[in-house]
Amino acid sequence: MDMSAPLLELRGIGKSFPGVRALHDVSLDLRAGEVHALLGENGAGKSTLLSCMNGLLRPDEGKILIAGREVQFARPAAAIAARLAMVHQELVLCSNLSVAQNIWLGREIRRGGGRIDRAATRDRTRELLAMAGLDLDPDCILGTLGLAEQQIVEICKALASDPRIIVLDEPTASLDDDQVQRLLGVVRRLRDRGLGIIYVSHRLNEVLELADRMTVLRDGRHVVTRDLNGMTEDGIVSYMVGTNRAGNGFAWSARPIGAPVLEVERAVTRGRLKDASLRVHAGEIVGVAGLLGCHREELAQTIFGTVPLQSGAIRIDGHSPRLTSPMAAIRAGVAYMPADRKEQGLVLGMSVGENITMTELDRLSRLGLIRRSAARRMSLDLMRRLGIRASGPGQRAGQLSGGNQQKIVIAKWMTKPGRVVIAEDPTRGVDIGAKSEIWGALRSLAEEGRGLLVMTTELQEMMQVCDRIVVMSRGRVTGEFTRDAFDVERITACFFS
Amino acid sequence: MSIATTPRHRGPAIIPQLIGNPLLWLLVLILALGLMTSPVFLSGNNIANVLRNAAVVGLLATGFSVVLLTGRIDLSIASVMVFSVIAGVLLTTEAGRYLGYRWIVRGNTFAGPEALAIGLCLASGALLGLLNGLGSVGLKITSFIFTLITMTALRGVSYLITNGAPVYYSEGLMRWLGEAVFFGLPVGFILFLAMAVLLHLTLSGTVFGRRLMAIGGNEKAARYSGINTGLIVIAAFVISGFCAALAGVLFTARLMSVEPALAQGYELIAITIAVIGGISLAGGTGSIPNVLLSAVTFSAGLNLLAIWGIATWYQNLAIGIALIATVILTRVLNKAKPS
Numbered sequence: 001m002d003m004s005a006p007l008l009e010l011r012g013i014g015k016s017f018p019g020v021r022a023l024h025d026v027s028l029d030l031r032a033g034e035v036h037a038l039l040g041e042n043g044a045g046k047s048t049l050l051s052c053m054n055g056l057l058r059p060d061e062g063k064i065l066i067a068g069r070e071v072q073f074a075r076p077a078a079a080i081a082a083r084l085a086m087v088h089q090e091l092v093l094c095s096n097l098s099v100a101q102n103i104w105l106g107r108e109i110r111r112g113g114g115r116i117d118r119a120a121t122r123d124r125t126r127e128l129l130a131m132a133g134l135d136l137d138p139d140c141i142l143g144t145l146g147l148a149e150q151q152i153v154e155i156c157k158a159l160a161s162d163p164r165i166i167v168l169d170e171p172t173a174s175l176d177d178d179q180v181q182r183l184l185g186v187v188r189r190l191r192d193r194g195l196g197i198i199y200v201s202h203r204l205n206e207v208l209e210l211a212d213r214m215t216v217l218r219d220g221r222h223v224v225t226r227d228l229n230g231m232t233e234d235g236i237v238s239y240m241v242g243t244n245r246a247g248n249g250f251a252w253s254a255r256p257i258g259a260p261v262l263e264v265e266r267a268v269t270r271g272r273l274k275d276a277s278l279r280v281h282a283g284e285i286v287g288v289a290g291l292l293g294c295h296r297e298e299l300a301q302t303i304f305g306t307v308p309l310q311s312g313a314i315r316i317d318g319h320s321p322r323l324t325s326p327m328a329a330i331r332a333g334v335a336y337m338p339a340d341r342k343e344q345g346l347v348l349g350m351s352v353g354e355n356i357t358m359t360e361l362d363r364l365s366r367l368g369l370i371r372r373s374a375a376r377r378m379s380l381d382l383m384r385r386l387g388i389r390a391s392g393p394g395q396r397a398g399q400l401s402g403g404n405q406q407k408i409v410i411a412k413w414m415t416k417p418g419r420v421v422i423a424e425d426p427t428r429g430v431d432i433g434a435k436s437e438i439w440g441a442l443r444s445l446a447e448e449g450r451g452l453l454v455m456t457t458e459l460q461e462m463m464q465v466c467d468r469i470v471v472m473s474r475g476r477v478t479g480e481f482t483r484d485a486f487d488v489e490r491i492t493a494c495f496f497s
Numbered sequence: 498m499s500i501a502t503t504p505r506h507r508g509p510a511i512i513p514q515l516i517g518n519p520l521l522w523l524l525v526l527i528l529a530l531g532l533m534t535s536p537v538f539l540s541g542n543n544i545a546n547v548l549r550n551a552a553v554v555g556l557l558a559t560g561f562s563v564v565l566l567t568g569r570i571d572l573s574i575a576s577v578m579v580f581s582v583i584a585g586v587l588l589t590t591e592a593g594r595y596l597g598y599r600w601i602v603r604g605n606t607f608a609g610p611e612a613l614a615i616g617l618c619l620a621s622g623a624l625l626g627l628l629n630g631l632g633s634v635g636l637k638i639t640s641f642i643f644t645l646i647t648m649t650a651l652r653g654v655s656y657l658i659t660n661g662a663p664v665y666y667s668e669g670l671m672r673w674l675g676e677a678v679f680f681g682l683p684v685g686f687i688l689f690l691a692m693a694v695l696l697h698l699t700l701s702g703t704v705f706g707r708r709l710m711a712i713g714g715n716e717k718a719a720r721y722s723g724i725n726t727g728l729i730v731i732a733a734f735v736i737s738g739f740c741a742a743l744a745g746v747l748f749t750a751r752l753m754s755v756e757p758a759l760a761q762g763y764e765l766i767a768i769t770i771a772v773i774g775g776i777s778l779a780g781g782t783g784s785i786p787n788v789l790l791s792a793v794t795f796s797a798g799l800n801l802l803a804i805w806g807i808a809t810w811y812q813n814l815a816i817g818i819a820l821i822a823t824v825i826l827t828r829v830l831n832k833a834k835p836s
Contacts, residue, residue, distance in 0.1 A: 304721075330723035344721055347714035349781050358711060358722045361704045368703045412722065 005068030006031050007196040008053075008084065008165050014061030015048055018401075022048040023059070026222045028215045030165060030196040035187060037207045037228070038200045040217035041240050041457055046200055049217065050169055053198075054079040054086045066165075084165040085158035089173060091150055093157070095143030100125040102142050103157045128156040131193070132186045148179030152186055159190075166190065167198040172206060173292065184210050202292045204233040205496070216240055233496070234489050241460045241488065252465060252483070258282030259318075261333075261419040261451035264303070267312035272298040274475035276312075280420065280451035285442070287462035288455045290472040291495050296455045297339070298475070300422045303453075304336040305329035317419050330359070335413035339424035339455075345409040346397050353379035353393025356411045382411040387437050403434025410441050421445055423454045427461060439465050459491065473497055519826055520773070520787065523819075524794040531801045538804055545683045547800045548793070549675070552689035553748045555792030557763055558770035559693055560740025562788050563733045565771055566700070566713045568780025569633065569640035571737045575763035576651035577625045578745035581738075582755045583655055585618025586664050605662055611670040619742045625651070626738020630731030640734075648764070655757035663756035666749065675750030685747040690789070692740065697785040709733060713780030769816060770795050773823045795819075 006029040015023040023045045030036050040046050051057040053064065055073030063070050066082050073079045076086070093102045100121050109124065111117045125138035134152050142150060151171055158166055168187065172180045180203075187210060191197055201207055207214065208228060216223040216239040223239050262280040267273055272295040280286045288296045301307040303314055305323035313320060321332035329336070338344035346355050357364055357375045364375045379393035386407040390400055397408060406426060413421060423442060427435040443465070446452050456462055462469055463486045471479035471494035479494030481487075531538030557574050564571040589609045593600035600609030607614065629647055633640040666672070677684040700706035711719040712726050720726050749755045774791030776783030798819070802812045 326721050327723050327725055336721060338721060343715075344717045347711050347718050347781070349714045350711065354707065354711075358707075358719070358724070361707060365704045368705060370702055370704055370707060372702075 005065070007067060008198075009065040009068075010049075010053070010062065011065070012062035013049065013052055013059045013064070015052060015057060015059050021220055023052070023220045026062070026217065026220075028222075028225060030198060032164070032196050033191055033194045034212040035191050035197045035199050035210055037211035037214040038198055038217070039204075039207065039214055039236060039240060040223075044217040044240070045220040046217060047169075048220075050086065050167060050198075050200070053167060054084060080161045080163070083161070083163045084167070085161050085163035086167040087154050087158050087169065087171060089170040091154055093142055093150060093154060096141070098139045098141055099129075099136055099145075099153055100138035102153060103128060103160050105157075107160065124160075125156075128159050131159060131189070132156050133189055134186070146179070148175050148182050151175065151179075151183060155186060155190075163195070165196045165198070167200075169200045170202065171199075172201060172203060180206060204236050207236070208233065234492060237492050238488060241458070252467075255283045255446060255467075257284050257467070258449060260315075261317055262303070262453065263313075263315040264299070265313045265315075267299065267302060267314065268310045269298060269302055269307050270310050272475050273302060273307075276472065276475065276477050278453075278470050278477060278480075280453055282419065282449045282451055283446050284467050285446050285452045285454060285465060287466035287469040288453060288472055289459055289462060289469050289491060289495070293474065294472040294495070295475040296472050297424065299472070300336065300424055300453070300455065303329065303420070303422060304334055330416070330418065333418040333420055335416055335418045335421045337409045337413060337421070337423040337426060339428060341402075341405050341409050345412075346405055348396070348398030350397060351394050352383065352388065352390045352397050352400070352408060355397050355408050356382050356393070359412045359416055378415065382414055385414070386411050386441050401430075401434075402428075403430035403438070406430055406434070406438060407441065410438065414441070414445070419450050421450050421452045423452065425456050426454065427456060427458070435461070459488065463488070463491075471495065518787070518790070519830075520775075520790050520794055524790065524797060527794065527797050527801055531797070531804070535801070535804050538801060541681065543800065543804075544681070545678055547797050548686040549683045549747070549751060550800070551792045551796040552683070552685040553744050553751075554763070554766050554770060554796060555689050555789060556692060556740045556744035556747065557767040558774065558788050558792055559689075559696060559785060560737035560744075561764070561767040562771045562774070562776045562783060562785065563696060563700075563709070563740075564640070564737045565776045565778060566780055566783060567709055567730050567733045568713045568716065569730065569733070570644065570778075571626075571629060571640065571734060572644040572764050573625070573629060573648040573651060574737060574741040574744075574767055575760045576648045576655070577622055577738050577741040578748065578763065579755065579757060579759050580651040580655045581618045581621040581625065581742035582745040582749050583659055583664065583757065584621040585614040585616075585742075586755070587658055588617045588621075589614040601664075604665060606665040606667055608667055611666070615670070615746055618746055619739060622738040622740075622742020622745070623735050624738070626735040626741075627731065629738065630734030633734070634727045634730050652757065652761075659757055661757060663754045665754045671750045671753060674747065675753065685750065688743065688747065689792075692743065693785050693789045696736070700785060705729065705732065710781060713777075713782070715781075766795075769820055773819060775827065 008030040010026060010028045013023055013026045026045070026049060038046055038049070048057065052059045055076045055078050065071065066084065071082055103125055104121055109117045109120045122138045129136050129138070132152050132155060134149065136149065142153060172183055175183060184206060187197060187199065199211055208231060211228055213225065213227055215225040218240060258281055260279050261282050264276060264278050267276045276299050278286065288299065290296050298307060302309055303323065305325050305328050314323060316332045316334065321328060323329050323332065342348060353376060356379045360378065361370065364371055364378065376393055383390065383393065388404050388407045388411065390404065397405060410426065426438050426442065430438065442452060442454065454462065454466065467483055469481045469486065469491060470477055471491055473495055478497045479491065481491060537543050557578065561571055561574055586607050590600045593609050598609070600607060602608045625647065629644050632638060632643040674684055679687065700710065708719065708724050709729050711724065712729060716726060748760060770791045771788055772778070773795065774783065774788035776788060798815070799812055802815060
């Protein structure tokens with residue numbers, strides 16, 4: 001084995017899915033004894049790259065080298081055999097089994113006759129736990145442990161295959177600060193033993209604290225691989241969002257702003273929303289910015305009546321309706337375009353037309369019978385207005401591309417009279433052309449005098465289309481900027497306050 | 498592709514759809530085999546018998562399918578079927594006693610107004626469906642569990658209120674329902690046909706039907722579109738209960754008696770027919786006409802096996818094979834279609 005070669009090297013990796021180029025010419029090298037951060041916005045291609053690394057996906061282009069030798073992983077087991085172990089973001093452990101049973105699940109240490117060698121299992125488990133610096137009884141039932149311990153057990157499970165490379169996909173996403181520190185300690189310990197670690201995280205402060213180098217992806221492309229010496233969070237963010245993205249039909253123009261249509265005052269919910277106040281006026285597009293864990297989705301859910309308000313007030317068009325269900329919220333004049341179009345926005349098995357008219361069936365029927373021609377006219381009209389590319393209203397929604405599906409989610413609400421429109425990540429995972437059409441459609445809603453609350457992960461996009469940006473962090477509103485004061489660094493500073 | 502130039506969308510043509518339907522081919526195969534091997538299989542009398550049986554199991558399966566389409570299950574249908582007939586008779590008898598008539602005569606035979614008994618039976622079925630709906634939606638108990646409870650409990654109550662003894666019907670409306678034939682079709686089958694057509698039109702052309710299908714396809718998206726999902730699910734259970742009671746009436750009309758131990762395991766026959774008819778257990782996909790076809794095919798197939806003198810356990814094996822074949826065939830056909 002060539003000891004001078006990097007543990008893992010990716011050269012010019014490319015991967016396309018139907019209609020999307022997920023990765024384009026991405027390269028990365030991982031040395032022994034380093035923590036290498038892999039960074040990028042949602043949809044930048046991190047997950048696809050990880051899947052290519054561990055054999056879940058096969059890259060269309062490029063090479064993967066392990067210790068200088070080219071490899072091709074047909075499935076995750078092949079990656080593990082090549083001593084590359086992945087720890088997924090979600091825990092994949094059985095909470096009813098013991099720590100030792102979990103760690104050795106699928107590769108149990110056996111004695112003759114298919115019996116499990118309990119003593120050896122316990123000893124080896126102790127070794128692994130010691131390696132991670134966790135003082136635990138191997139027979140302890142996993143479900144009784146805290147989240148951080150479970151996360152560390154997950155890492156121990158990866159260590160059980162004796163890897164030289166460990167990939168950690170957002171291991172701290174659901175941990176609090178103390179738990180994060182424990183986990184970072186474990187990662188450092190593994191680095192000091194000479195393992196190479198690829199570390200994916202949205203928490204830039206912990207990346208700066210932990211990692212030696214970073215690779216940033218944006219829109220599926222490799223932006224930079226560099227040392228983290230002297231880097232700041234703002235510096236990383238500007239690599240991630242790109243400061244000079246080309247202008248692309250996201251033109252902003254002044255609109256007449258009217259009376260407030262949505263007023264949220266000191267909203268608190270059980271759990272996530274700590275203190276959120278904001279106001280949206282007729283004709284206005286207001287963006288809510290924040291990192292994962294800022295709980296702006298909770299704010300949207302509260303306004304839409306699926307999460308109860310514990311204290312505070314929500315006023316719509318000056319009234320204070322009881323927002324107890326989506327039905328009540330829609331009656332009060334709220335339209336909600338959820339982020340997860342497949343899970344919450346569309347019935348994929350139904351046709352484009354059936355989805356578009358779902359919110360309008362009462363208007364499109366007489367005595368409970370659907371007036372097919374009227375429904376068809378409305379579908380065709382909205383398809384034309386939004387540029388939904390389908391063979392016709394009869395095509396199944398599940399067959400369309402992401403951008404066209406997203407336009408259906410918007411079309412569902414175009415003809416409703418509601419004054420408040422909440423759009424969560426309306427441009428997630430869609431190409432730049434569809435993005436511009438989607439923003440155009442949303443802008444036309446504002447021009448009709450509705451107030452829009454948009455939440456996207458792409459700050460740059462929000463800065464282009466919004467009249468105002470409100471920043472949230474950990475369930476609180478921590479900043480508010482009018483258009484003339486938009487500034488990446490000042491806005492992102494509020495992400496962490 | 499631009500929208501303006503697309504040809505007007507029409508519903509899928511019925512003829513090619515039928516030709517492409519493997520169920521129809523199975524039915525044709527059964528009929529051909531029957532014609533070749535048995536002189537009685539295609540006789541008017543036997544066909545009427547096949548259709549009478551298809552009406553009972555088909556009605557059960559149709560109501561059951563409406564619940565399946567919402568992504569839920571109603572295990573109680575066979576119990577509801579028997580219980581509601583018993584309830585109809587006993588409620589009528591009670592009403593008679595209140596009015597000073599004696600409507601249960603010698604030999605435990607019901608001699609009261611049959612139309613009233615049937616009406617009360619259908620109403621009980623719908624009410625029990627309402628109970629199932631309220632229980633699983635209102636109490637947020639999984640429909641599998643809640644209808645398992647009602648399935649068991651209703652059997653118990655049926656025994657309690659009859660002491661396990663059968664109640665007999667005398668000649669009259671019931672006999673007519675069991676025996677009358679119009680244009681070669683038994684009256685029970687005509688009722689099933691009417692119910693199936695009505696439910697098919699409801700599911701395909703009304704707001705209620707569209708919303709019900711949406712709930713089965715993606716309940717969250719339906720809720721987020723402002724649909725009162727609870728109400729629609731409850732209505733689906735009411736339809737299922739009503740269909741079960743109607744199936745119970747037709748079932749009783751053939752035996753001219755009812756007792757609590759009857760029709761055990763019929764819910765499994767309904768599941769079989771629904772699945773062979775292409776209703777997805779996950780909800781949202783399937784059509785009632787296919788369930789109708791499935792019920793006729795199912796009962797024709799079993800009838801032919803019986804004519805051949807094949808023992809019941811082999812008949813069960815045949816049902817099992819048909820089920821597996823359907824599941825595999827569906828998977829193959831779905832793969833062949835570009836998604």
